Amino acid sequence: LTQDDLKRIAAYKAVEYVRSGMVVGLGTGSTARHAVDRIAELLRRGELSGIVGVPTSTQTHEQALALGIPLSDLDSHPSLDLAIDGADEVDPHLNLVKGRGGSLLREKMVEGACKKFVVIVDESKLVKYLGGSGLAVPVEIVPFCWKFTADRLRQLFEDAGCTAKLRTFPGTENPFVTDNGNYIVDLYFQKDIGDLKAASDAILRLAGVVEHGMFLDMATTVIVAGKLGVEVLNK
Ligand code: DER
Secondary structure, three states: OOHHHHHHHHHHHHHOOOOOOOEEEEOOOOOHHHHHHHHHHHHHOOOOOOOEEEEOOHHHHHHHHHOOOOEOOOOOOOOEEEEEEOOOEEOOOOOEEOOOOOOHHHHHHHHOOEEEEEEEEEHHHEOOOOOOOOOOEEEEEOOOOHHHHHHHHHHHOHHHOOEEEEOEOOOOOOEOOOOOOOEEEEEEOOOOOOOHHHHHHHHHHOOOEEEEOEEOOOOOEEEEEEOOEEEEEEO
């Protein structure tokens, strides 16, 4: 079983939660991609009908459009039945890090507006504490004086050995720009940042910050596909 097989297994399991007539948040990334494909397949086979998809990125919008999934948005559907999306990290309390694909703002808006948020991961995403994988916790910031904001973010977590790095397009010095025209600063921690709610509040208090990639107390179900099988974790 390759890692992509595990992603597909988790995604197909999540799509079992989709009922005909639902408004479904469509996630972004290599795992969520399989869920979007599966929903389209079941619509084609007539096993699902009347589904409306609300995409969490232009990337997912294009994928779903090409597959013929009827699409809408939060303005028309302020409350969704279900959202399915991947994650970069999952801690034991089902708190998440998301956003390494750069879509965290629209993901958090859509997934914050749904009754049920089903997260799909392969087992490599499970961590003891957020930031624990040594990979980034993304923060979406306005481009104006981004150095100032990046350094304020770094100072917030000085005692956790934080470094802040502007995300650039791979192999270039050009800043990555999100679907919303903003930049992303990736925060790297050497130690556990402890109280996640306090960390979230401190980040969001900085005027230059738009949103961060810690999804606290948002997932209702996490489906973990591993070599030994699939585990369904409920809040
Ligand atoms: O960038 C994102 O928020 C993605 O959903 C990410 O959290 C998971 O992407 P992956 O399924 O490609 O690992």
